[in-house]
Amino acid sequence: MLKIKNNVIYNRKGRRIKNIFCPLPPSELELERISEHALFCKGCSKELVDTKFLSAEGIENIIERDQAVCLKISKRNPIFSFE
Numbered sequence: 001m002l003k004i005k006n007n008v009i010y011n012r013k014g015r016r017i018k019n020i021f022c023p024l025p026p027s028e029l030e031l032e033r034i035s036e037h038a039l040f041c042k043g044c045s046k047e048l049v050d051t052k053f054l055s056a057e058g059i060e061n062i063i064e065r066d067q068a069v070c071l072k073i074s075k076r077n078p079i080f081s082f083e
Contacts, residue, residue, distance in 0.1 A: 002056050004073070005083040011060055018063045022070070031072070039072055048072045051079070 003010040007020040022029075023044065030042035039048045048070040051059055056079050062069055075082060 001081055002079055003081050017060060046070050051077060
C-alpha cells in the first residue's frame with residue numbers, strides 16, 4: 001500500500017517517493033486514453049500513467065525510473081491510503 005499525505009506519496013516503509021504536483025486545476029484537465037495504462041493530457045501535452053491496474057511495487061518502479069512522471073490516481077484505488 002502507498003500512502004498519500006499532503007500531496008506526497010510514501011511507500012510501505014514510510015519513505016517519501018514522490019511529490020504530487022499538477023500545474024492545471026482538475027477542471028482544466030482534458031485526458032485522452034492512448035493505451036491501457038496511459039493517458040494524454042491535452043492541457044500540458046504530457047503522458048500520464050494510469051495507476052488503476054498497477055501494483056504498489058509497479059508504481060514504485062515507475063517513479064524510481066522517472067521522478068517527473070505524471071500519475072492518474074483514483075481515491076477509490078485500494079493501493080492508496082489518503083490522509
